[in-house]
Amino acid sequence: MRTAYSVETVRNAERELMARLPEGALMQRAAAGLAAACAQVLARVAGRVYGSRVVLLVGSGDNGGDALYAGARLARRGAAVTALLLAPERAHAGGLAALRRAGGRVADAGAASGSAGESIARADLVVDGIVGIGGKGGLREAAVPLADAAARSRAAVVAVDLPSGVDADTGQVRGDVVRADLTVTFGTHKPGLLIDPAREYAGAVRLVDIGLPLPAEAAELEALQHADAARLLPVPAAESDKYRRGVVGIAAGSARYPGAAVLAVAGALRGGAGAVRYVGPAGDAVIARFPETLVSDQGPERAGRVQAWVVGPGAGDDAATVAQVLAAKVPVLIDADGLRLADADAVRARTAPTLMTPHAGEAAALLGVAREEVEGARLASVRELAARYGATVLLKGSTTLVASAKGGPVRVNATGTSWLATAGSGDVLSGLAGSLLAAGLSAVDAGSVAAYLHGLAGRFAAQGAPAGAHDVAASIPRAWRDVRGN
Numbered sequence: 001m002r003t004a005y006s007v008e009t010v011r012n013a014e015r016e017l018m019a020r021l022p023e024g025a026l027m028q029r030a031a032a033g034l035a036a037a038c039a040q041v042l043a044r045v046a047g048r049v050y051g052s053r054v055v056l057l058v059g060s061g062d063n064g065g066d067a068l069y070a071g072a073r074l075a076r077r078g079a080a081v082t083a084l085l086l087a088p089e090r091a092h093a094g095g096l097a098a099l100r101r102a103g104g105r106v107a108d109a110g111a112a113s114g115s116a117g118e119s120i121a122r123a124d125l126v127v128d129g130i131v132g133i134g135g136k137g138g139l140r141e142a143a144v145p146l147a148d149a150a151a152r153s154r155a156a157v158v159a160v161d162l163p164s165g166v167d168a169d170t171g172q173v174r175g176d177v178v179r180a181d182l183t184v185t186f187g188t189h190k191p192g193l194l195i196d197p198a199r200e201y202a203g204a205v206r207l208v209d210i211g212l213p214l215p216a217e218a219a220e221l222e223a224l225q226h227a228d229a230a231r232l233l234p235v236p237a238a239e240s241d242k243y244r245r246g247v248v249g250i251a252a253g254s255a256r257y258p259g260a261a262v263l264a265v266a267g268a269l270r271g272g273a274g275a276v277r278y279v280g281p282a283g284d285a286v287i288a289r290f291p292e293t294l295v296s297d298q299g300p301e302r303a304g305r306v307q308a309w310v311v312g313p314g315a316g317d318d319a320a321t322v323a324q325v326l327a328a329k330v331p332v333l334i335d336a337d338g339l340r341l342a343d344a345d346a347v348r349a350r351t352a353p354t355l356m357t358p359h360a361g362e363a364a365a366l367l368g369v370a371r372e373e374v375e376g377a378r379l380a381s382v383r384e385l386a387a388r389y390g391a392t393v394l395l396k397g398s399t400t401l402v403a404s405a406k407g408g409p410v411r412v413n414a415t416g417t418s419w420l421a422t423a424g425s426g427d428v429l430s431g432l433a434g435s436l437l438a439a440g441l442s443a444v445d446a447g448s449v450a451a452y453l454h455g456l457a458g459r460f461a462a463q464g465a466p467a468g469a470h471d472v473a474a475s476i477p478r479a480w481r482d483v484r485g486n
């Protein structure tokens with residue numbers, strides 16, 4: 001499991017560790033890891049470190065200190081290193097001395113603004129040490145021209161700890177920020193490195209272990225890795241039969257949107273339940289495509305036993321079906337139209353697990369805010385929804401988040417691809433997650449494993465070219481095999 005911790009937790013761990021270590025030791029660990037990563041980047045973009053041109057953007061805190069010490073290491077290996085100081089009188093004194101000793105140049109970024117831009121334009125590598133976890137808000141005015149010059153330059157940009165200006169704890173981006181090709185982060189991932197919009201500015205992320213003592217239960221975010229997903233996948237045993245594997249009920253589709261039913265069933269059939277029951281007006285379309293589906297034209301109450309329900313994709317205005325499903329004593333996944341039609345009190349009153357799967361627009365409607373507000377503050381939004389509804393909430397998007405009403409770390413999924421932004425792919429996800437619920441996974445596990453498989457399936461289906469939602473569903477088995485290593 002990959003984890004991310006809040007700035008406050010990182011600071012506490014830093015204090016605890018610093019008390020046991022000689023002064024400056026932590027920063028040296030960070031700088032060593034940073035310099036090694038920079039050397040690899042230089043080998044790629046300039047052929048080698050010796051003779052390459054490196055510009056350090058140095059703010060007034062320890063983030064700038066990391067950049068200066070790493071710059072000193074690169075200078076000792078023969079790189080021409082120039083540090084541009086945003087606040088010369090407050091730049092990290094030890095780092096500055098080390099850089100000078102190693103033969104690096106130092107300039108005042110403000111006084112030399114024209115030549116600062118030129119050195120950035122000619123650089124092979126720009127190291128962004130403007131601000132890290134001590135930052136508030138977007139970049140300050142003085143730093144903006146440096147970030148702009150770095151964005152225009154051909155140089156690779158390596159961010160120290162975080163791309164300067166992003167919010168470490170929330171992933172929010174207010175105003176200007178640095179766009180990095182690589183972020184070298186210390187001790188732990190920060191939430192902003194895993195959640196959009198900030199994640200997008202971090203580029204690839206490399207974690208340098210500096211020995212921070214971080215308690216597992218204090219994590220803000222968790223991201224499943226292959227081994228975690230593999231452990232959670234419901235795999236049938238010799239004594240399994242279709243009922244023991246779980247039956248998932250899909251109450252979806254309408255005369256207007258029969259395709260949503262077909263796609264939800266397509267996802268459900270690949271999710272690990274032993275059987276898929278469909279109720280609703282799109283039975284003919286479902287059977288024509290998937291003859292293995294158990295189709296009923298009765299409502300959910302009379303459809304026969306299921307271990308979990310999915311309700312809502314393409315449901316139109318069928319509030320009665322949503323209400324019937326919510327009254328069921330089994331886990332329920334509510335998606336799409338179902339989110340609009342579900343009575344909030346009925347959701348809160350449920351005793352079996354509930355998993356709601358809104359995209360940002362649907363989440364905004366439920367919260368009564370503008371869509372941009374949800375997109376800019378995804379972590380707070382998903383937590384707020386989970387608390388309001390007393391349910392597990394999976395917020396879809398480029399980084400999908402899954403929050404439990406009980407609190408605890410929020411799961412973040414990073415397997416997706418923007419090719420998944422295609423009509424109907426959310427229907428596939430809801431069927432897939434419903435199937436995992438029926439197979440016995442908790443709501444958080446079902447949601448996060450489904451997002452994990454769905455993201456991988458999207459990659460396999462697309463491989464750099466457009467794919468339809470049915471292609472995504474058809475690639476789910478490949479995602480399973482990939483996760484299980486066979």
Ligand SMILES: NC(=O)C1=CN([C@@H]2O[C@H](COP(=O)(O)OP(=O)(O)OC[C@H]3O[C@@H](n4cnc5c(N)ncnc54)[C@H](OP(=O)(O)O)[C@@H]3O)[C@@H](O)[C@H]2O)[C@@H](O)CC1
Nearest residue numbers: 014027060061062063131132133134135136138139140161
């Ligand atoms: N924690 C750890 O374990 C370890 C941490 N380490 C490193 O320390 C870093 C944290 O250092 P830090 O605490 O000195 O804060 P930092 O990020 O340099 O920023 C503070 C400075 O930025 C300024 N500033 C603020 N907002 C700004 C903005 N929007 N735009 C521009 N400037 C802004 C602010 O100015 P002020 O408000 O004081 O005027 C202040 O001077 C951390 O990210 C990591 O790199 C590693 O060395 C080893 C282990």
Ligand SMILES: Nc1ncnc2c1ncn2[C@@H]1O[C@H](COP(=O)(O)OP(=O)(O)O)[C@@H](O)[C@H]1O
Nearest residue numbers: 396397398416417418420421423424425426427
């Ligand atoms: N830019 C993106 N990057 C990665 N995944 C995305 C992106 N945009 C959308 N997705 C994923 O695609 C799916 C779209 O679902 P949804 O918005 O419900 O679409 P629909 O209602 O058409 O099925 C979700 O799983 C979402 O997480």
Ligand SMILES: [K+]
Nearest residue numbers: 131160162164
């Ligand atoms: K930075």
